[in-house]
Amino acid sequence: MKRYLRPVLVTATALGLLFLVACGFVAGLARGRPEWRHIDKNPTHYGLADSSVVFFQSRDHMQVAAWWIPAAGVRNGRATVVLVHGIGGNRSDMLPQAKFLVAAGYDVLSIDLRAHGDSAGEYPSPGYLEVAEVEAAIAEAHRRSPRPVVLLGHSVGAVAVLHTASRGAAIAGTIADSAFISSFDMFDRLRARLRAEGASVWARMGVWFVGRRSLAGLFDVMLRVGGGPDIDARHGELPPVLPKIAGPVLFVTGTRDDIAPTANARAMARLVGHAEVVEIAASHHTYRDAAPDYERAVLGFLDRVVPPAVAR
Numbered sequence: 001m002k003r004y005l006r007p008v009l010v011t012a013t014a015l016g017l018l019f020l021v022a023c024g025f026v027a028g029l030a031r032g033r034p035e036w037r038h039i040d041k042n043p044t045h046y047g048l049a050d051s052s053v054v055f056f057q058s059r060d061h062m063q064v065a066a067w068w069i070p071a072a073g074v075r076n077g078r079a080t081v082v083l084v085h086g087i088g089g090n091r092s093d094m095l096p097q098a099k100f101l102v103a104a105g106y107d108v109l110s111i112d113l114r115a116h117g118d119s120a121g122e123y124p125s126p127g128y129l130e131v132a133e134v135e136a137a138i139a140e141a142h143r144r145s146p147r148p149v150v151l152l153g154h155s156v157g158a159v160a161v162l163h164t165a166s167r168g169a170a171i172a173g174t175i176a177d178s179a180f181i182s183s184f185d186m187f188d189r190l191r192a193r194l195r196a197e198g199a200s201v202w203a204r205m206g207v208w209f210v211g212r213r214s215l216a217g218l219f220d221v222m223l224r225v226g227g228g229p230d231i232d233a234r235h236g237e238l239p240p241v242l243p244k245i246a247g248p249v250l251f252v253t254g255t256r257d258d259i260a261p262t263a264n265a266r267a268m269a270r271l272v273g274h275a276e277v278v279e280i281a282a283s284h285h286t287y288r289d290a291a292p293d294y295e296r297a298v299l300g301f302l303d304r305v306v307p308p309a310v311a312r
Helices: 002-030 091-103 131-144 156-166 183-196 201-210 213-225 262-269 291-305
Strands: 052-057 063-069 080-084 107-111 149-154 173-177 249-254 275-280
Touching: 002 201, 002 213, 052 131, 063 091, 063 131, 080 091, 080 131, 080 156, 091 107, 091 149, 091 291, 107 131, 131 149, 131 156, 149 156, 149 291, 156 173, 173 291, 183 201, 201 213, 249 262, 249 291, 262 275, 275 291
Parallel strands: 080 107, 080 149, 149 173, 173 249, 249 275
Antiparallel strands: 052 063, 063 107
């Protein structure tokens, strides 16, 4: 009997070790990258000299870093716009948007999400855990100004602000720029792009694994065994939460966006009670590609959701 048991034990041990190695690989794959923390520009590069770095705590005890940039030439801005960047970026990515908003009379609070910039944390999620940072930013904005608060997020940041709005946040409106309907849909599209660009089979396999909805539970288990947090990408899907949003929403979408296409933006808008979609001739980088159209859409929406009688 012992003769047969030993090979079984050796095989089980080898498989167990292989699983632990795989879990470590998954945890490394999910961890934020050092380059995400590099702040390559600051407000002075955009003529925004009157700014300050602020820190505050999220409800899950995470330190959140941000820039507070007051409206140009006025004591209190018409409203406060909380800016939320996408994956792999940080608050410096949103400075171009901050510039035109400040010039238009809006205070800006531009934040770093977890694992990005100067905020705490090592692991990002597909936008749903980041609600904690956005909620903390809303509280900070209300502490600094009595004016209404509007959320503006790009990509993963857009997913985060939509999830936040669905939870009854004290905001006047939400601007979702290039939001993806689910991380699974986004990774499918990303894999197609990688194939077209001739990326390695290993890169495509990694994207395939993290992008399979049927494997989300396994990915979550492997991430936790590998030392990471509990991140189940199924919780980040937007269709179940969009009908819970009570306030107005503007979806900004680029007609050349192959990551978060216009068709998805329109599908999401149909699930929201008060939503509009603005299509601009742009890729996933909407503001970079079509700044005038972007500014016109955002400022027009702000004019509608922040009444002049309240704002002035």
